[in-house]
Every structure is written in structure tokens, then in C-alpha cells.
Amino acid sequence: xxxxxxxxxxxxxxxxxxxxxxxxxxxxxxxxxxxxxxxxxxxxxxxxxxxxxxxxxxxxxxxxxxxxxxxxxxxxxxxxxxxxxxxxxxxxxxxxxxxxxxxxxxxxxxxxxxxxxxxxxxxxxx
Numbered sequence: 001x002x003x004x005x006x007x008x009x010x011x012x013x014x015x016x017x018x019x020x021x022x023x024x025x026x027x028x029x030x031x032x033x034x035x036x037x038x039x040x041x042x043x044x045x046x047x048x049x050x051x052x053x054x055x056x057x058x059x060x061x062x063x064x065x066x067x068x069x070x071x072x073x074x075x076x077x078x079x080x081x082x083x084x085x086x087x088x089x090x091x092x093x094x095x096x097x098x099x100x101x102x103x104x105x106x107x108x109x110x111x112x113x114x115x116x117x118x119x120x121x122x123x124x125x126x
Contacts, residue, residue: 027043
């Protein structure tokens with residue numbers, strides 16, 4: 001898969017709530033710096049973390065707005081708009097998100113995301 005296809009599937013699977021297939025896009029030795037969850041190393045740890053994703057959100061959409069891929073397809077940045085609803089509180093979450101990706105051999109080797117954390121505070125409210 002080239003970088004554009006990886007990114008298309010990344011958002012397609014996330015928006016479908018298909019977290020198993022979403023995890024399949026990552027390399028076994030992936031590294032992620034996630035704004036809320038912190039530093040995650042290894043696909044097994046990522047899969048374990050993502051297993052609870054469906055329990056957190058009653059609704060989840062993360063739509064790309066701008067996508068930039070470097071000339072050799074090894075790095076990409078995506079600005080997206082996230083709209084979700086917390087399952088615990090029923091409150092809406094809206095955030096602008098920036099993801100940076102390093103892609104190797106058709107898999108995501110590294111990802112970092114950046115966003116305002118305040119909208120996500122409703123995840124811990126009941």
C-alpha cells in the first residue's frame with residue numbers, strides 16, 4: 001500500500017469503528033505518541049488499548065481536511081476535524097486534530113497526534 005492508501009484506510013476504518021482493521025495498518029514495532037494515551041510502543045500494546053475504544057464513544061467521526069504526503073511517501077501530515085459523543089456523559093466532543101505519520105513498507109511505523117485536550121475531558125464525566 002502506498003501512503004495515500006494507508007491514510008485513506010486509517011480514517012475509513014476509524015470512522016467505521018473497525019479498530020481491528022485500523023490496527024492492522026500499523027507495523028509490529030510501531031511507535032505512537034498519542035495526545036491523551038501517551039507513548040505506545042508495539043502493535044500488541046496498541047491493539048490492547050484500542051479494544052476499549054468502542055466503549056468510550058457513542059459516535060465517532062474523524063474527517064480529513066488537509067492531507068500532505070512527502071515526495072517519497074514516507075512521511076505525511078493530516079489535519080482533520082473530529083466529532084464524537086462520549087458514551088459515559090453523552091456530551092459532544094469537537095476538536096481540530098493534526099496527525100504526523102511515518103510510513104514504511106506500507107505500514108504506519110510512527111504516528112503522533114496533536115489537539116486541544118479540553119474537549120476530551122467529557123470522556124471522564126458521567
